[in-house]
Amino acid sequence: MAKIIYTHTDEAPLLATYSLLPIIQAYAAKAGVEVETRDISVAARILAQFGLADDALGELGQLATTPEANIIKLPNISASIPQLKAAIAELQGKGYDIPDYPEHPTTDEERDARAKYDTVKGSAVNPVLREGNSDRRAPASVKNYAKAHPHRMGAWSADSKTNVATMGERDFFANEKSVVIPADDTLTIKLVGADGTETVLKDGLKVLAGEVVDATFMDVAALRRFLTEQVARAKAEGVLFSAHLKATMMKVSDPIIFGHVVQAFFPTLFEQYGEQIKAAGLSPNDGLGALLSAVEKLPEGEAIKAAVQQGLADGPALAMVDSDKGITNLHVPSDVIIDASMPAMIRTSGHMWGPDGEEHDTLAVIPDSSYAGVYQTVLDDCRANGAFDPSTMGSVPNVGLMAKAAEEYGSHDKTFEIPAAGTVQVLNSAGEVLLSHDVQPGDIWRACQTKDAPIRDWVKLAVSRARATGSPAVFWLDENRAHDANLIAKVKEYLPEHDTEGLTIEIMAPAAACAYSLERIRKGEDTISVTGNVLRDYNTDLFPILELGTSAKMLSVVPLMNGGGLFETGAGGSAPKHVQQLVKENYLRWDSLGEFFALVPSLELYAEQAGTPGAKVLAAALDRATETFLNEDKSPTRRVGGIDNRGSHFYLALYWAEELANQTEDAELAAAFKPLAEKLRAAEETIVAELNSVQGSPVDIGGYYQPDDAKAEAVMRPSATLNEALASF
Template sequence: MASIIYTHTDEAPLLATYSFLPIISAYAAKAGVDVETRDISVAARILAQFGLADDALAELGALAKTPEANIIKLPNISASIPQLKAAVAELQAQGFAVPDYPDNPQTDAEREARAKYDKVKGSAVNPVLREGNSDRRAPASVKNYAKTHPHSMGAWSSDSKTNVATMGQHDFKSNEKSVVLAGDDTLSIVLEATDGTRTVLKEGVKVLEGEVVDASVMQVAHLRAFLVNAIAKAKAEGVLFSAHLKATMMKVSDPIIFGHVVKAFFADVFEKYGADLAAAGLSANDGLGAIFAGLDALPNGAEIKAAFDEAIEAGPRLAMVDSDKGITNLHVPSDVIIDASMPAMIRTSGHMWGPDGAEADTLAVIPDSSYAGVYQAVIDDCRKHGAFDPTTMGSVPNVGLMAQAAEEYGSHDKTFEIPADGTVRVLDSAGDTLLEHDVEAGDIWRACQTKDAPIRDWVKLAVTRARASGSPAIFWLDESRAHDANLIAKVNAYLPDHDTTGLEIQILSPELATAFSLERIRRGEDTISVTGNVLRDYNTDLFPILELGTSAKMLSVVPLMNGGGLFETGAGGSAPKHVQQLVKENYLRWDSLGEFFALAASFEHLATTTGNKAAQELADTLDRATGTFLNENRSPGRRLGTIDNRGSHFYLALYWAQELAKSDDADLAAAFGALAGSLAANEQKIVDELLAVQGSPADIGGYYRPDDTKASAVMRPSATLNEALAAL
């Protein structure tokens, strides 16, 4: 039997799986398709590191390199340190013998535990599974729905004070150096300190001929000066102060940068009480929330808390995550993630929420200038032309370079907080220097790799999508940036390998590419953004949030380089709030539309690769059912008393069964005719059963590792629906 792997992940997508997977499995079985599951949640990955569970991620990573791969990957937690610690505490409470996360490992056992936890932190899943480049776009049905049912867009004022503040000098972009390897080799990274000591930061870095290797450093003395100026600027202009980083994917660099933001904003507090906080193990990198939680244990904790409160009052107003609860932009490093927070701000008139619960203009602080200009370009466009109109605006699909961990900046084992003044060198196996930077203690130095084969595949995919769509394809590459300059040379070398006759293909800097795409958007025209990994991540939130109101409704296909398929299901940025609402009032707002699209693409891929015609029928009927689902507006509502995620799954099952009942495949038509009739006849009864549970707390047995029995009972409360599926 042909099989599809459906991943168990985290938070709201995981809870939705308890409801949707039984429907998928029942329908797929009728087409001879087996749906298997693998648990790659942060909890499962922790347990696997300590030998307490199978390493499903490693298994899927190996599978992704084979032609047989057919994996549906839901959004997962890219764990920040506070999230990792919370997951560890929950697992310990559930009886699992996992050690505490060691902040400052001293013993061999602690160092070993830290190394294992470092494999779970940040964007640990995606680089393993993404053995192909990304093709992400809004399906026509979603785009048409957005045009006829437009989401709200805040009005923009021509005198808006909202802007981006970025370094522009002494940061990762400006200090970047890049080299293309002439042959296969093994590299090492060495710090030669000014006192003569030599520290090997990383060795055994295998590289291939044609591979692009980059290195850069953020100079923290200049970072601190920049932050002091940004804080003063926000205060002088009377706007909110907000920091926008990615402490999840950039798991090494961005928590450190976040800590510098916290220390700059509360400079006087850290000058006076920094030693006390450090002695108590309270780090600015973990945010104000972690510091405040630990102050009760300090004899002068109340005094320190008062000093923080005074600094908040004296400084510029802080943007808030939750003004009602007093949770600021600086409370938790993973609360404000740039790819979700910046589009949301732009969509909301360029506003964030202030301490008073009201919207206000904002200074968005994005220290590294690599891509900050993209957001400034959108802000400038909205200030000049007003908000975008979802009923008429065009689209910006994305072809993203990400295969084989391409451009995994800051999210891997080649990013370091430098311990001493000196020089960092990248050496080849002969000991010759390929790249080097003078550094000071505390600087953040990073290197990354981008293999040649993924770049070739990326160019091919860009041409393929331009040909299929008829839209211009723009490579977002800046010739003044070292890494991009090497990519531009490769793009120019590989484009002639393909038929580009009649296609519009350009190479523009990210800022110019943004302006070009926005001009076309306002004319209702589509433009393919062909980008590296980080911009892939940013663009596939920025434009969908403006076009569709969410990035969760995108079709995300990863054609794996060895012939398999990876099908991703949208973003998970709002997943934590959805879980909190479910636990509080048994209502899950998560929209599984991304899962519907991924599933249809997965069935289609399976049909193509195995010749299973029934699987193709499942794909075609699911596409039509999803169109009906959108036209009938069966997505989850926003309040109690409307259908939530579970109700949306019921209606998808109903429409899908009705489409299958009309199938030319006699066996499928017979099997689903009865189910379609049963679901239609019991529609009101099923809806009533689903609505009846709303309003009371729900016990799912855990946040990071729910109890399967409890979570399944919560997510499948309709006995009538369950019996109908069982009968199938």
């Protein structure tokens, strides 16, 4: 039986769900559309691992491989270790019998717990659900609104000293090797030590014919030299020092790199107290914040805190996450996520916030050079041409290769911090070495896989989007990178399977592709970026944040390879701040526009799946209502006093009901919605007053990672008039 699955996730999107979902379910029911929820929050994923909750993510993973799939996926926490530990502590406090996260497991029980928790870390949700490639773009209504109401862009100076620093050698890009697998096989990854001992790092790695398998490593000695040089460079140039990684998605490699950044910034601290810090079970990988919180209990605690303060005084000014609270760029590995932090910097005149609470030029340290050049290209363009103009600029929609855990985001189970000098080998079942690297202790080695069927589907999707829009499609692939060279060969093989006559389809290295797209953007022209998985993430934040001021207002459709659809609702990077604001002053700034957009194609798909024409009428009316919503400027305002997320939901409900009451395709639906539309319109003033009157005071939602349903619903549905109207409907 057809149904829409609406995911129950985390943080601000979850809180918004308490308000929005009752509206969706009430309206959908009138058209015979069934909308169910599945809890894939980090809390639910933890509990499922210990048999204390249903494995909703596993269920949806199975569903995503079938033509019946119709899933609306809201942003979820990609749990870093500090987030995971916080969620575990909260659940334990609620009485759940689950173990602590074992940093250094020594018993079978601890190893089992660690393995279970490791399945929850990082981008655990996305690879399971993404059984298709990504089509992400700004809906016409959003783009038109952004042009009519351009968001603020900081002015750029030609003498800006903001730049990207990247390794360019001995990093993941430079060390990469790649092979195309000729036939179905099973691979083994092992470390052959310099002393001849062999350690299997991973076995039973199944691969399919035509699959691209890569291996690479980051030379940690080169990384540490590089980081030390960048700390000195930032100091010499008088700019802020900032590190930009993705410790959430790249959940094994990037926290380790982050730890090296922390050590490079505070060399004296770790020279003097490194052994005591390690002996206390503390890791620089968890960030400066975790270290400062934990050292209170150590005998050397005061001395360590003094050494941190001395390090801050001796080094360059450090970019801040929250200068008022003293939270630095190095406090929490998941606070500064590259795909959100770099566009925000570019939008703000190339500045980040310094310890003095003012904006400053910045040295953005992005150790791996695979995609760092993209950001340097944008910085150079702004330095030469000034800030972009949202009222005239073109768009860069994206077609992203991500099906079946394609590329780097599928590398977590094949990423290792090397324990001893030797050679890492990737062998086939015949014992032949396909890929190998000589490594030293501490080097970060990883392999990743990209199956052939997703690549072929990706090429097809790129051509179809180019045909549908008439825009050029550019594959962002670098022939000098081993993985990309193999993808280029496949793209050239599969393009002739499609009618490309009259289309502009190019292959360019990422920095060159970015420069080409920026040149067109400034002329008001659109260019489709066709990218791999990580660049998909970067580009679908970079360009929307510049064009629209946010990446949350994008339409993200994932046509699943076996039929069905996954509809993603925008980025959740600012979700934690929104929750903090709600708890402090009962005001939720989260914008649910992405949910509105995702629901339209989901309803259209439901109409096909279930043969329910009313679902298509709902979709068309919602599309028109959303355009009215934008034109009437009913998105949440930033501060107490305006309408927040709950008020925006009311106006969506009002406009949607009016559109349904006035449409002529389905007289029965029109008759059903006419009384509701009239009731909501008549009660508009009362409902808005009820919603706004609760603002300004602290509220209790019963938990951050697992809110209490009754408390959260009471907070998010404070209008008795609106609640009664929906209930009686």
